[in-house]
Structures are given as C-alpha cells and as structure tokens.
Amino acid sequence: MRILLWHVHGSWATAFVQGRHRYVVPVLPDRGADGVGRARTWDWPATVTELPPERLRHEDFDLVLLQRPHEVELAATWLGRRPGVDLPAVYVEHNTPEGSPGRQRHPLADRDDIPIVHVTHFNDLFWDNGRAPTVVVEHGVVDPGLRYTGELAAGAVVLNEAGRRGRVVGADLVPRFAGVAPVDLFGMDSAAFVAGLGTSAVTAHQDLRTQDEMHTALARRRVYLHPTRWTSLGLSLIEAMHLGMPVVAVAATEVVEAVPPGAGVISTDVARLLREFDSLMHEPEQGVAMGRLARTAALARYGLNRFLADWDDVLDRVVSREVVSP
Incomplete structure (x- = not known):
C-alpha cells in the first residue's frame, strides 16, 4: 500500500519505512517541521x-499516518480528503500525556474513525483515550549490531534539548552521575546545555553526522545512562541495548518492562543508581555480561521483524475498515 506520513521521529520512522510498502513524506523548501522530507542522517530505503x-x-x-494533532487538519488541507472519513487513517501516539498523569484526554479521544496506536502499554494506560479505538505496537529498531567495547570509562547518555526539557528527561541528574565518572552527552543542543553546567566531567557530542556514527561512539562508552523521568520509552535506550551496552536507568514509565533483570540496573533510588554506575566503571567484565543480556532481550522484544509484522496487521485492518482493538 501507499502511505503518507510526516518525518517526525527519525529513529521510529527509520524502522517503520523498512516495511514492504511505499512511503511518501512531505517536503518544504526550508525542510521545516511540517516538511522535513527524507532523512539525511538515517539510512532510508528507496x-x-x-x-x-x-x-x-x-x-x-x-x-495517512498521523503523529501530531495538527496533522489531522493539515492532511485534510493538503490532500483535499479528510483523514478517517475520506481516507483511512491511523494516529501514532509517541508521547506520554502532559499535565496530570492518567487524566489528560487524548486529542483524538472523541473520534472513533481514527485508531490510536500507542508505542508503549504505559502510554495506552495513562492516556484517556475516550471512545477512540486503541492498540499497542511496541517499538522496533533496525539492529545496529553488537558493537560494545566499553573501552572508555565513561557513561553515555542521549538527551535532545536537555536544557529546554530539564527535569522531564533527567537533565538535572547528569551532573550527579558526572560526579562519579565522566559522562558524554549526545543529542541536539547538548553543547549549550553542557556549557551552562560549569563542569568538565560532562562532555557534549553533537557533531556526529549520522546515526551510525553515534552508535559506534555510544558503544565505546562503558555504560548507557538513561535518567529520564517522564517520557515515552526512549529509542536510544533500545538502540543501546541492541549495541550490547549495560544500562543504568531511572525506573520510570516503560523502562521497567524494557530492561529485564541482569541486563542493567533500574531503580528510583538515585543513590543506588550512582553506586551501580560507579561499580560498572570498575568492573568492565560485568558490563560485557550485562550488555549481552540486554542485547538478547532487545532483539527478542524490539526486533524489526516483529515490529513490521505488527504494523502490517494494523494497517491491513485500518484500510479494510475493520475494528482495531488490542
């Protein structure tokens, strides 16, 4: 089938477009948010x-695959066809609800003609979906391969716009971990955030040109740090597990489902996370063993083939106007 979608979340879209369909992404002259076009730092098929x-x-x-509330009207304007009425549509919810957890009503909650596909069971549980049909299709990623070396005794963390997003993504915790061992921060606007910290123990890395380069750089660090408090399950965490990295993560949202025992350390006790972070810096062999378990778990639960098969099932049902339900 032929699917229209906006290029919103690069890692998620990279997995989605590996399927058997044909995909069209809008492009604007300035390649702004509503017209990014094809990816330039990820590898997309022809x-x-x-x-x-x-x-x-x-x-x-x-x-048409929608991912932001305004795309409902944007699609109707650009296509001359109303999503869910004149053209089958599905809405992918990437994010946890803002505001009061469990009480926020989804923007499509009053519609039953556009199914909401949540990327985690946590999201499905915490959003008030109203009468909209919902289904969960868990994340999948293109396997970057086992690359972990852990040769650098440092933690790696991927946070986009850490300064703006602050406590939500655990940016305030980064200096605390840097007090135990060096932390290398990857992601958009990381340089500006690090400049404001006033410590040399956190280093910004935002000059990598491709996702492949970032994966290689991450895998050289000894531990993947995931300090996020409130967001959907980070694809960077799943990618790090695929790389074979041991994980130290705040036990929030879907993380408790994604990281099984032995693959890393998850806790809401920051003192414990700091101790384990320090321990892994001095016990590289333990990190290798944990990372292998992390990779095995990630391949089993977040493998690309399962992801694409689940999506094919949803797409077929939406196009045939069947009821989509868990």
Whole structure:
C-alpha cells in the first residue's frame, strides 16, 4: 500500500519505512517541521519518496499516518480528503500525556474513525483515550549490531534539548552521575546545555553526522545512562541495548518492562543508581555480561521483524475498515 506520513521521529520512522510498502513524506523548501522530507542522517530505503504539499492533492494514498494533532487538519488541507472519513487513517501516539498523569484526554479521544496506536502499554494506560479505538505496537529498531567495547570509562547518555526539557528527561541528574565518572552527552543542543553546567566531567557530542556514527561512539562508552523521568520509552535506550551496552536507568514509565533483570540496573533510588554506575566503571567484565543480556532481550522484544509484522496487521485492518482493538 501507499502511505503518507510526516518525518517526525527519525529513529521510529527509520524502522517503520523498512516495511514492504511505499512511503511518501512531505517536503518544504526550508525542510521545516511540517516538511522535513527524507532523512539525511538515517539510512532510508528507496521506497520512501518526498513530495511538496501542492503535489499531494493529486496523489493516491491507501492510508495517512498521523503523529501530531495538527496533522489531522493539515492532511485534510493538503490532500483535499479528510483523514478517517475520506481516507483511512491511523494516529501514532509517541508521547506520554502532559499535565496530570492518567487524566489528560487524548486529542483524538472523541473520534472513533481514527485508531490510536500507542508505542508503549504505559502510554495506552495513562492516556484517556475516550471512545477512540486503541492498540499497542511496541517499538522496533533496525539492529545496529553488537558493537560494545566499553573501552572508555565513561557513561553515555542521549538527551535532545536537555536544557529546554530539564527535569522531564533527567537533565538535572547528569551532573550527579558526572560526579562519579565522566559522562558524554549526545543529542541536539547538548553543547549549550553542557556549557551552562560549569563542569568538565560532562562532555557534549553533537557533531556526529549520522546515526551510525553515534552508535559506534555510544558503544565505546562503558555504560548507557538513561535518567529520564517522564517520557515515552526512549529509542536510544533500545538502540543501546541492541549495541550490547549495560544500562543504568531511572525506573520510570516503560523502562521497567524494557530492561529485564541482569541486563542493567533500574531503580528510583538515585543513590543506588550512582553506586551501580560507579561499580560498572570498575568492573568492565560485568558490563560485557550485562550488555549481552540486554542485547538478547532487545532483539527478542524490539526486533524489526516483529515490529513490521505488527504494523502490517494494523494497517491491513485500518484500510479494510475493520475494528482495531488490542
């Protein structure tokens, strides 16, 4: 089938477009948020094409995949067809609800013609989905391969816009871990955040050109640190597990499901996380063993083939106008 989707979350989209369909992403001259076009730092197949908005009205699509609330109206304007009414549609919810957990009503909660696909069971549980049909398709990633060396006695953490997002992503915890061992921060705007910390124990790395380069750099660090308090399950965490990295993570949201015993240390006790972080810096062999378990678990639960098969099932049911349910 032919699917229209916006390039919103690069890692998620990279996995999704590995499927057997044809994919179209809008592109604008400035490649802004509503028209990023094809990925330039991820490896996308030739089955993904980009088209400007003025071309979309004249194209045939089997389904439109929505990921942000305003895309419902944007798709109707650009396509001349209403998602869920004139054209089958599905809405992917990548995020945990903001505001009061468990009480926030989803933007599509009053519609029953556009199913909501949550990327974690936690999201499905905590959003008020109203009468919208929902289903969970857990994350999948393109396997970067076992790359872990742990040759650098440092922690690696991936946080985009750490300064703006602050406590939500655990940015305030990074200096505490850096007081135990050096921490290398990867992600957008990491340099500005690190500059404001006033410590040399945290180093910013935002000059890597591709996702492949970042994976190699991450795997050289001894521990993957995941300090996030409140967000959907980070794909960088799953990718680190695929790389064979041991994990030290705050036990919040879906992390408690994603990281099994032996694959890392998860806890809400920051003092314990600091101790384990320090221990892994001095026991590299333990890190190797934990990382192997992490990779095995990630391949089993978040493998690409399972992800694509689950999505094919959902897409087939949406296009045929069948009821989508767990």
